[in-house]
Amino acid sequence: MKKILVANRGEIAIRVMKTAKKMGIQTVAIYSTADRNAPHVKFADQAVCIGEAPSSESYLRGDKIIEVAKELGVDAIHPGYGFLSENAEFAKAAEKNNLIFIGPKSKAIEIMGSKLAAKDAVKAYNIPMVPGIDHAITDIAEAKKVALEVGFPVLIKASAGGGGKGMRVVEKEADFEAQMNRAVSEAQAAFGDGSVFLERYVTSPRHIEIQVMADAHGNILYFFERECSVQRRHQKVVEEAPSSVLTPELRKQMGEAAVMVAKSCDYLGAGTVEFLLDENLNFYFLEMNTRLQVEHPVTEMITGVDLVELQIRVARGEALALKQEDLKICGHALELRVYAEDPINDFLPSVGHLDVYRLPQGEGIRVDNGFEQGMDIPIYYDPMLSKLITYGASREEAIELMIQAIAHYKVEGVQTTLPFGTFVCQHEAFRSGHFDTNFVKKYYDAEILKKQRETEAEVAMLVALKQYLSDQKVVRLPIS
Template sequence: MKKILVANRGEIAIRVMKTAQKMGIKTVAVFSKADRDAPHVKYADEAVCIGEAPSNQSYLRGDKIIEVAKSLQVDAIHPGYGFLSENASFSELCETHNIIFIGPKPKAIKIMGSKLAAKEAVKAYNIPMVPGVEKAITDVNKAKAIATDIGFPILIKASAGGGGKGMRIVEKASDLESQMNRAISEATSAFGDGSVFIEKYVASPRHIEIQVMADSYGNVIHFFERECSIQRRHQKVVEEAPSSILTEELRNDMGQAAIRVAKACDYLGAGTVEFLLDADHNFYFLEMNTRLQVEHPVSELISGVDLVELQIKIARGEPLNITQEDLSINGHALELRVYAEDPMNDFLPSVGTLEVYKVPKGKGIRVDNGFEEDMEIPIYYDPMLAKLITYGKTREEAIELMIQAIENYQIKGVQSTLAFGKFVCEHEAFRSGNFDTHFVKNYYSPSILEEQIKDESKLAALIALNQYIKDQKTLRLPN
């Protein structure tokens, strides 16, 4: 493998290219017209424009990406995450053109891309599942009978989706019909597939996921868990590894369950098996993401393994060179997704120019970044600017370092999630480890954050005034 095309943009494109470069592999960037001056374009050995700004005219054009790959004699394509990373047709297209797709085979992507097909696939592998129906349902009366049987509250979920789309919590039978119609409509609009299913709603859950890696020789290992319970709109914002509440026994049980899920679909490469953990520490299979996750750096830091390097080695046919026994958890890592979003306004995207953009540096601080000062934030893509990751010997150390790093991260011109990240890290529920996926609903409001920022501004002004008075006294001292 001498040349890899990275079919993505921003921080993940650079992240993949760094490892490829380290391995002596040349890189090709593809970019839209909106990203012409983006850092990932400059970082690659070669770069080709593939279309207009909207992703359906550029980053989602698998045919154009294959065309570029063939013209530049590319051996493999790394899809990153998002865009074409979980597109079975694109994986097949790569195979057709004898280009290695650095990811799972189309069959695994198809199975795990449908929550219903995934449940069916893992059923025979003794994987704990949330009680519910395992077939798509559209009949409201039938849905009511099922919901009454498993007991309210229930969750209506889109089979084809993720990111909270097509998902509705229903507390009582009288709300079922309207919520079901909304879920079907939303799922049809977002995924072109209105299939929904019903399962028991797990109250106060934690969102725990297991990083797995599988080679083409039947070896599957896991890299422990990530805690992903701090979310807004069902999407993660703060992640950490390891989780503060898993015992060694539970960690092992969940790890082995994740390995069985991977085996259930003949998995290849890096993947993540997601679980819900209830208040009694029972865990249930949620879904499998058939790609590298945004939050993979925290697993890399606690395991000491470059997961992208392993992905590439597996894709070129090498067996895993480490066993489960070789792996252990060392220290603690925390990640904040730095989005150009306004936490004061329901986390809506914030567009504009990065008038000031300076990332923090120092021991234990890692920034996977995709932007530079004076860049415009394009409205066409996910608004994530970077991932801020901190690593310490203990969870407490990683949290304190994160607060310090947030304070040293300078962004002006757009709103960002930095202040929200600091709010999380300073909150007693998070620091104690006693939190769940309802953290934002239970503890956060824009007014609380606004008050906190005002207090910090007052304190900073007082410190500055005190320093000014001291300086004036010094200046007045006689020679």
């Protein structure tokens, strides 16, 4: 494998390229017209414009990407995450064109891409699942009957997708029909498939995921867990590894269950098995993400393993050199997704110009970044600027370092989730470890950040005024 095309943009494209270069592999970047001056374009050995700004005309053009790969003599394609990373047809097309897809085979992507097919695949392995319906449904009368059997509250979820789309929590029977209609409509719009399924809603769950890696020689390892319970709109914002609530026995049980999930679909490469953990520490299979996760750096920090390097080695046909007993948890890592979003205004995207953009540095601080000062934030893509990761010997140390790192991360021109990260790290519920996926709903108050922002603006104004008055006192000698 001498040349890899990275079919993505931003921080993940650079992240993959760094490891490829470390391994002596050349890299090819693709970019849209909106990204022509982006850092990932400059970082690659070669770069090709793939199309216009909308992702449907650029980063989602699998046919065009494969055409470019063949023209440039590329050996393999790394899809990153998002875009085509979980597109079975793209993986198939790569295989047909003798290009190595650095990810699982298309069959595994297809199985795990459907939540119902995934549940069906893991049934034989006695993996715990939340009680509910095990087939797709669009008929409201049938769905209501199932909901009454399962018991309220229930969760309606799109069969074909994720990211919080096509998902509704229904607290009581009277609301069911309206919420069912909304879920089906949203699923149809987002995924072209309106089918949904129902399951009992676990009211105070924690979102725990297990990183796995499988080679083509029958070896599957789990790289412990990540805690991903701090979310907004069902999407993660703060992640950490390890979780503060898992015992060694429970960690082993969940790790072995994740390995079984990977076995159920003949998995290859890096994947993540997601579980819900209830207040009594019972865990339930949720889904499998057949790609590298956004939050993979926290796992790398506590295990000392480069997951992208393992992905590439497995894709080359190499056997995993590690054994499960070789893997140990060392220290604690935290990640904040730095989005160009306004946490005061319901986390809505904050499009604008990066007038100031300076990253924090120091021991224990890692920033996987995709932007630089002077750039505009494109409206066409996910608004994530970077991932801020801190590592310490203990959870407390990692949290304190995160607060310091956020304070030294300077962004002007757009609003970001940095103040929200500070709020989380300073909140007693998070610091104590006693929180769940309802953290934002229970504890977050935008007014706190609003007052803080107003105070900072007042201080900046006073400093500017003081400087102005000082300048007026300077004696200017008349010109003779």
